[in-house]
Amino acid sequence: MVCIEPFVLPSVELRMLPTAKDDTIYLDHAATTPVDPQVLQIMLPYFTQQFGNPSSLYRLGQEGRAALDRARSSVARTLGCIPSEIVFTGGATESDNLAIEGVAWRRRRLQGDAPAPHIVTTSIEHHAVLHPAQSLQQRGFTVTFAAPNEHGVVPAERVIAAIRPETCLISVMYANNETGAIQPVAEIGRIARERGIPFHVDAVQAAGALPLRVDDIGCDLLSLSAHKFYGPKGVGVLYIRRDTPIDFVQQEGGGQEEGRRGGTENVPGIVGLSAALEKAEHLREAYVTHCSGLRDRMEEALFAAIPDAQLNGPRDRALRLPGHLNVAIPGVQGETALLSLDMQGVAASAGSACTTGNAEPSHVLMAMGASEERSRASLRFSLGRDTTADDVDEAVDILIETVERVRELAGAR
Ligand SMILES: Cc1ncc(COP(=O)(O)O)c(C=O)c1O
Structure with a gap:
């Protein structure tokens, strides 16, 4: 594992530093947050000075590569995993799609569709999970949507009761974006592990509020979006535990992210995401x-x-x-x-x-x-x-x- 210095100094402030924000009383942080000014400062050089393509062999490119490595190690430290298990994406919608489609299609490729591979999720997921699950249903997979109780919590027993021999994936959000209801992911994770079923957690709303160590959650895949924790928009993470059966069906291209997500990396965004996550975890x-x-x-x-x-x-x-x-x-x-x-x-x-x-x-x-x-x-x-x-x-x-x-x-x- 690469040993790195954190991006953010320990003297972080809880109160936002002054921004150009007007005097709106902003009570919609679950939709998005402003970029933390310290995070913005850390990002800026990667737009104008250290702008090299991380795939280029000369110094400027290698500076970009080093920034990516630092960011990956930093995110891995917060999640308690190894850096190679982190894939940077264009946000949580992409991470959720990649997790669900990738695991489902891998099962289909290896085992065919008799019986049709089955997915368990919940009826309160964000559309970034619900829509790919519904679209897989239309393409021959089967899906069970476990229902919440009247308080918006999906009891672990309902998810567990939905598991079948052909279940290839369980996907349950950490906390709901509308009600804030925290879901029993660790309990579900334990059962998923016992049964050997990959477990995906959409942790978008949890970052900065709940612990994110993947071994404690018991998940194999976990999605994050930087703009929910005072980082920039359009950049996210998909954690993929090593040996998780998944095909990278979504974005082929130049082989970036170890062939898991093609396309020149958004270096300033990724640097911003990792600094914002460090700060959110610190606070x-x-x-x-x-x-x-x-x-x-x-x-x-x-x-x-x-x-x-x-x-x-x-x-x-x-x-x-x-x-x-x-x-x-x-x-x-x-x-x-x-x-x-x-x-x-x-x-x-x-x-x-x-x-x-x-x-x-x-x-x-x-x-x-x-x-x-x-x-x-x-x-x-x-x-x-x-x-x-x-x-x-x-x-x-x-x-x-x-x-x-x-x-x-x-x-x-
Ligand atoms: C729980 C949850 N998952 C996924 C997303 C999608 O995130 P993004 O729009 O950043 O891709 C959101 C956005 O609100 C969310 O709240």
Whole structure:
């Protein structure tokens, strides 16, 4: 293993350093986060000075190669794996697709389709997992989508009960992007290991909030996206445990990433991802304390002022990501509330931000048994490093005003 110095000095600050961000109260960190200014500084030289192609043999190229090696070792250290088990991708959507399609097609290639290879996943996965699983279904694979309970947690027994002799992959997210519900991945990982079934975990929302050591999770594949932990957009990781049966069906090309993902590497992005992950891991405990304290404050103020609001997700806060608060406010359309909040400088989300503009009610809330009406009346607030007590107090005041106004108008009709 290459011995490396960390990118980030120990004197990291929890509070974001000043950025060019306007005075929006940004409560949508589950959708994306700003790039940490220290991370940006570490990335910058790789755009303009050390811009060489890592495949080139001269010094500039080899500087790029060395940066990639450092980044790979750094990510491996956080995940507790070896550097060769890390593949850099163009984000978690690509990582999820590669994991699911790659393992499924490998099984099909080696064993044919009698019986059809089977995948177990859950009905609350992000579309980056659901859609490739559904598309494999259309191409002759079979898939079981295990359902969550009413709090948005998929009990391990439901996943385990779905396993068949022909199951070739289990894919379960670490924590849900809409509700923040943390899933029993370690329990599922233990069973997957016992039965010799590759286990993929979409850990996109967990980075910086939950431990990421792959042996503790018990997974063989794990996806991350840098922009969810104060790194740049369009760059991600797929961890692949050595000896995992997988074909690299997705992106052939110049043989980069050991032939697993062709294409000239995004050196500044990868450097940014690794620095951001180091920092997120370094700050993890402080981040959890900071966000959960403010989230609890927001939740209490919101429910005190709007007593008929309904929490979407586990009531037990230990089962929820520290920065997540998803509520349904009866009689108030989420989209209407969002527009009103936006006009008053608060950015939040109705359902999953990745499906904004999609008129469908949230598949996650519906799978939890919510009515279409409740699902459409839901709002997600997700806090971050830079959120302050003033931010959450002001956001709740604005929300209360909005709710009163919408309800008054509805009553006047
Ligand atoms: C749980 C989860 N998985 C996958 C993704 C996809 O990430 P990206 O859009 O960065 O590819 C997201 C994005 O919101 C997510 O929340």
